[in-house]
Amino acid sequence: MRLLIEIGVEELPAIPFLKELKNIVPKWKSLLDVYGLESKFEFEFTPRRLMISGEIPEFSKDIEAEFIGAPKAVALQNGTWSAAAKSFANKCGISEAKLEFKDIKGKEVLYYKSVQKGKLASELLPEMISKFVSSLNFGKSMRWGSGEYEFIRPIRSLICMLDNESVECELMGVKSDKAFYPHRRYGYKPIKFNTIDEYFELLPKFGIMLKSTDRKAKILSEFKEIEASSGLKIELDFELLDEVVAITEFPTALLGTFEKEFLEVPSEVIITSMKENQRYFPLHDKNEKLSNHFVVVSNALSDDKTLIVKGNEKVLRARLSDAKFFWESDLAAEFSSEKLKQISYLNELGSMYDKEIRERFVARTLSGFYDKELKIEFDGDYEHELDRAVMLSKADLTTGMVYEFTNLQGIMGAYYAAYRRENPFIVEALREQYLPSGEGSKCPRTLFASIVAVSNKLDTLMGLFSINKIPSGTKDPYALRRAASGLIKIVLNLGINFDVKTVLNAIKSNYKEFDISLLENFIYDRLYSMQDANPSVVKACINSGESDIKKLNLNILALNEICKKDDFKESFSTFKRLANIIKDAEICTVNEALFEEESEKELNSKFKSLNLDEENAKDYLESLFGLKPDIDKFFDSVMINHENESIKANRKALIGQIYKAFLRIADIKEISN
Numbered sequence: 001m002r003l004l005i006e007i008g009v010e011e012l013p014a015i016p017f018l019k020e021l022k023n024i025v026p027k028w029k030s031l032l033d034v035y036g037l038e039s040k041f042e043f044e045f046t047p048r049r050l051m052i053s054g055e056i057p058e059f060s061k062d063i064e065a066e067f068i069g070a071p072k073a074v075a076l077q078n079g080t081w082s083a084a085a086k087s088f089a090n091k092c093g094i095s096e097a098k099l100e101f102k103d104i105k106g107k108e109v110l111y112y113k114s115v116q117k118g119k120l121a122s123e124l125l126p127e128m129i130s131k132f133v134s135s136l137n138f139g140k141s142m143r144w145g146s147g148e149y150e151f152i153r154p155i156r157s158l159i160c161m162l163d164n165e166s167v168e169c170e171l172m173g174v175k176s177d178k179a180f181y182p183h184r185r186y187g188y189k190p191i192k193f194n195t196i197d198e199y200f201e202l203l204p205k206f207g208i209m210l211k212s213t214d215r216k217a218k219i220l221s222e223f224k225e226i227e228a229s230s231g232l233k234i235e236l237d238f239e240l241l242d243e244v245v246a247i248t249e250f251p252t253a254l255l256g257t258f259e260k261e262f263l264e265v266p267s268e269v270i271i272t273s274m275k276e277n278q279r280y281f282p283l284h285d286k287n288e289k290l291s292n293h294f295v296v297v298s299n300a301l302s303d304d305k306t307l308i309v310k311g312n313e314k315v316l317r318a319r320l321s322d323a324k325f326f327w328e329s330d331l332a333a334e335f336s337s338e339k340l341k342q343i344s345y346l347n348e349l350g351s352m353y354d355k356e357i358r359e360r361f362v363a364r365t366l367s368g369f370y371d372k373e374l375k376i377e378f379d380g381d382y383e384h385e386l387d388r389a390v391m392l393s394k395a396d397l398t399t400g401m402v403y404e405f406t407n408l409q410g411i412m413g414a415y416y417a418a419y420r421r422e423n424p425f426i427v428e429a430l431r432e433q434y435l436p437s438g439e440g441s442k443c444p445r446t447l448f449a450s451i452v453a454v455s456n457k458l459d460t461l462m463g464l465f466s467i468n469k470i471p472s473g474t475k476d477p478y479a480l481r482r483a484a485s486g487l488i489k490i491v492l493n494l495g496i497n498f499d500v501k502t503v504l505n506a507i508k509s510n511y512k513e514f515d516i517s518l519l520e521n522f523i524y525d526r527l528y529s530m531q532d533a534n535p536s537v538v539k540a541c542i543n544s545g546e547s548d549i550k551k552l553n554l555n556i557l558a559l560n561e562i563c564k565k566d567d568f569k570e571s572f573s574t575f576k577r578l579a580n581i582i583k584d585a586e587i588c589t590v591n592e593a594l595f596e597e598e599s600e601k602e603l604n605s606k607f608k609s610l611n612l613d614e615e616n617a618k619d620y621l622e623s624l625f626g627l628k629p630d631i632d633k634f635f636d637s638v639m640i641n642h643e644n645e646s647i648k649a650n651r652k653a654l655i656g657q658i659y660k661a662f663l664r665i666a667d668i669k670e671i672s673n
Contacts (some may be wrong), residue, residue: 001038001043001055001057001058001121001162001163001195002053002054002055002056002161002162002164003052003053003054003161003162004051004052004053004159004160004161004196004199005053005054005122005125005129005157005159005160005529006049006050006051006052006130006157006158006159006180006199006241007049007051007155007171008049008156008157008158008159008180008181009013009048009049009050009151009153009154009155009156010048010154010156010606011047011048011153011247012045012047012048012152012246012247013138013152013153013155014047014243014244014247015243016152017138017141017246017583018070018242018243018246019138019139020136020137020138021045021602022048023136023137024043024136025043025591026044026299027132028041028052028132029041030419031128031135032056032128032131035059035061035124035128035130036060036118037056037057037060037061037062037121037124038057038061038427039054039056039057040054040055041053041055041056042054043443044210044211044279045213045246046208046209046210046248046249046257047067047246047247047248047249047299048181049181051178051207052208052626053196056121056162057121057159058120058121059117059118059119059120059121060119060121060124060159061117061118061287061418062115062117062118063113063115063116063118064113064116065112065113065114065115065284065579066111066112066113067088067091067092067110067111067113067114068104068109068110068111069084069085069088069109069110069111070082070084070085070088070109070110071107071108071109071647072101072109072110075088075101075110077101078610081096081099081427083108085099086396088110088112090306092112094115098112099112100112100648102557116494117559118601119630120202121162122162122167122552123452125160125162125167125169125442126160126165126168126170126469128449129158129160129169129171130171130286132252133151133171133580135154136151136655138151138152138233139153142154142504145173146272146618147314148173148556149172149173149449151172153431155171155172155173155174156174156179156181156183157174157177157179157180158171158174158175158176159176159178159179159180160179161178161196164194164195166178169550169668170336170637173481173560177190178192178193178194178199178421179191179193180193180202180203180208182207182208182308183206183207183249183250183301185207185300185301185302186207191206191539193337194384198514199219201537204298207249207250207301208249208250209249209250209251212245212246214249215248215251216241216245216566218251218329218621219241219244219297220241220247221249222253222422222493223236223253223281223295226253226295227278228292229255229637230255230283231285231286232283232284232285232293233283233284233285233286233288233649234281234282234295235242235271235281235283235284236242236281236367237275237281240275240279243279243634244297247279247299248298248299250299250301251297251298251299252297252298252299252300252301253295253297253298253304254295254296254297254298254305254308254309254310254312256280256293256294256295256296256309256312257292257293257294257312257313258292258313258316258317258318259317260292260321260402261291261319261324262292262320262321263290263292263322264325264327265320265323265324265327265498266327266411267289267290267312267410267661268408268411268412268636269323269327269401269405270282270290270320270323271290271321272405272407272408273320273405274294274316276407277319277343277403278312278315278316279296279297280295280296280298280312280316280318280365280451281297281522282294283294283295284306284309290570291392291607294312294316296308296310296312301457306584308520318620322404323374323401325400326400326401326404327401328366329400330400330412330416331401331416331419332577335392335395335396335399335416335417335420336392336395337353337356337392337394337395338353338392339536340352340353340356340394340395340398341353343398345395346463346464346469346590348467348622349389349463349467352394352397353457355394355463356390356391356394356655358392358459358462358463358510358511359390359393359443359452359455359459360387360390360455361457361507362455362459362462362510363386363387363452363456363504363641364383364386364387364388364453364456365507366380366451366454366458366503367383367386369503370447370451370496371539373447373496374386374447374448376453377446377447377448378425378448378465379475379540382425382448385423385425385426385448386448386452388422388423388426388453389425389430389448389450389452390428390455391425392413392417392422392430392431393410393413393429393433393452393456394409395413395416396408396410396412396413396430397409398408399412399416400621402532409434410430410431410433411430411431412429413430413612414428414430414431416663417430420671425448425449427448428444428445428446428448428449429446429449429452429453430452431443431549432449432452432453433447433449433452433453433456434453435453435458435486435487435490436485436490438482442568442592443489443490443493443494444490447496448494450631451489452495453486453490454487454490457483457484457486457487457506460478460480460483460486461480461483461484461487461519461522461523461600462504462507462510462511462519463511464478464480465480465514465518465519466511466512466513466514467512468514470518470522470577471522471567475611480522481526483604484522484523484526485526485529485530488526488527488530488549488553489550490521490588491531491550492549492649492658493555495550496546496550497548497549497550497551498522498547498549498550499549500521500523500547500548500549501516501547502547504519509513515566518545521547523543524552525542525544527552527553527556529544529552531557532558532561533556534556534560534563534671535561535673536670536671536672537559537666537671538555539561539670540666540667540668540669540670540671541556541559541615541665541666542662543666543667543670544601544663544667545663546664546665549615551617554611554617554666555617555666557617558617558618558620558621558665559621559665559666561618562621562622562625563671571628572671574628574631574632574635575625575628575662575668576659576668576669577635578631578655578659578668579659579662579667579668580669581640581656581668582652582654582656582659583669587652587653587656587657587659587660588649588650588652588653588656589653590650590653590654590657591646591653592604594647594650595650596639596647597634597638598637599630599633599634599636599637599638600634600638600651600654602630602633602634602655603627603630603631603633603634603655606627606630607658607661608656610623610624610627611623612624612661614664614665617665620664620665621662621666623670624658624661624662627658631655631658634654635653638651640652640655
């Protein structure tokens with residue numbers, strides 16, 4: 001049977017809707033499976049409708065149920081049904097006369113098989129639609145009318161049809177009907193139709209482009225036309241594109257203009273204002289400079305597009321006038337960290353100024369580890385500028401621009417610092433202090449800027465852990481996992497050594513006392529999600545006790561490459577056995593005078609001949625894994641648990657030295673395939 005469902009709503013907010021979008025199709029498919037109506041379907045949406053169409057069986061699948069009860073000896077006693085048998089009959093919904101036994105695995109037991117015939121799809125759909133809507137999670141919901149109903153937006157219409165016949169159902173007070181709401185250009189009354197084909201034919205005639213892919217294609221095609229005619233390049237933000245697709249029923253891309261005087265404001269401010277406030281797309285000239293043009297994707301249907309453009313230009317002009325005012329006011333005001341004393345960070349950790357003081361201490365400590373490299377990069381003494389960069393890093397939080405556009409933190413600080421002719425290293429450090437900001441984000445480009453960024457992240461981690469604000473489960477309100485991941489990414493991007501244990505102990509005096517190992521392990525744990533490696537490989541390397549991020553990462557990469565080889569699983573059994581023998585043993589020094597078997601001498605000699613260089617983890621590990629034939633020969637010809645305790649301990653020491661050599665890179669007993 002042919003199915004059509006349309007849930008008509010008031011305009012859906014794009015962002016919460018798009019977050020749930022990926023779950024909508026699986027949720028309807030799950031309901032089809034649960035109700036025995038598995039079938040193919042399509043889902044489409046516009047700002048004011050959720051639509052499902054496709055084929056659906058007339059009847060749901062028959063449901064078979066098997067019931068197995070007590071053994072015959074228990075169920076039938078002296079020719080009379082026992083209480084257990086009567087209970088079984090009641091459970092199956094049958095009379096005692098219908099009780100039967102069946103031989104199951106050689107034992108006669110009570111048995112009953114029922115078949116529940118499938119139901120009409122038309123009977124099931126009302127309940128399915130109600131459950132489907134209830135399952136959708138958009139975050140916040142609205143109540144309307146008397147407050148009886150709750151959904152992301154009020155429901156205004158409902159279509160439910162099977163083979164052109166309307167299925168009678170009700171959803172949140174709205175009864176099903178053969179009618180849909182058109183684009184507002186065509187009025188506010190629903191459009192009546194008779195068949196499913198007519199529904200799809202009428203939609204475009206009344207300003208509804210149903211398929212989101214068609215709306216996106218139309219927008220992109222018009223973008224190309226605008227670029228060709230203007231000679232400008234549209235800055236294509238795909239997240240923004242998805243938003244405008246979600247909020248338009250019949251999109252039209254139009255080119256607008258604003259006064260060139262607004263280009264005096266930093267381009268990031270103009271672009272942010274366009275995107276966040278108005279959902280406009282900025283344009284750049286052939287030199288990649290921001291132009292005084294924008295593209296608006298309008299949902300209005302009008303013969304005179306100039307009115308739409310003028311209206312949007314007026315709105316943007318007001319926004320940019322505010323931005324220009326903030327910019328000029330901030331330039332005229334003092335740019336320093338003094339005002340941060342009035343901004344609270346956290347009760348237990350003081351003000352933002354206090355945070356900067358702690359960050360300065362961290363930066364000074366870190367600079368001690370990289371003093372030589374910093375002096376080469378800076379071409380001289382850098383200490384004063386590093387202090388200043390840290391103490392100015394949060395100064396833009398007191399500006400009007402950042403108050404208005406919070407996501408421009410750091411970026412605006414860099415502009416204000418450049419305006420005051422601060423050292424270029426300081427300007428760059430302010431701009432990049434929050435990097436990396438997410439997946440695929442760049443890291444700070446210089447060691448100087450990296451020290452500022454890492455100091456920020458380290459203080460956040462140390463400070464929050466010291467007051468027991470430690471993430472648990474999926475909750476991480478202070479984004480500490482992101483801070484730890486960012487720290488690791490910066491270190492790996494620079495290719496520098498960074499000993500977590502050493503650094504944390506060097507700065508801990510500035511914080512309340514807590515178990516530093518908790519934070520240390522928290523940082524290492526980020527490697528699990530950052531590496532495309534077997535988790536047991538990551539665990540093995542972490543459990544080696546290595547605390548340098550660079551070395552840990554190289555060890556993980558090297559061990560994972562070896563573990564991915566086709567023959568590794570088979571050959572590793574030898575080393576797993578070795579690790580299991582040693583794991584609880586106290587390893588003493590090897591005494592070669594106690595060797596009795598040739599295989600002992602050969603294994604010891606082979607191990608001692610290895611040229612093990614920890615700086616090359618892959619060669620180091622391959623050398624140790626290359627001992628497999630000698631270890632196998634040793635296991636085949638030698639009994640480790642010798643009756644002589646000295647010989648027994650010496651044989652454990654022989655393989656124990658190999659295990660200890662592995663342990664410098666990874667604890668191999670943790671590896672699993």
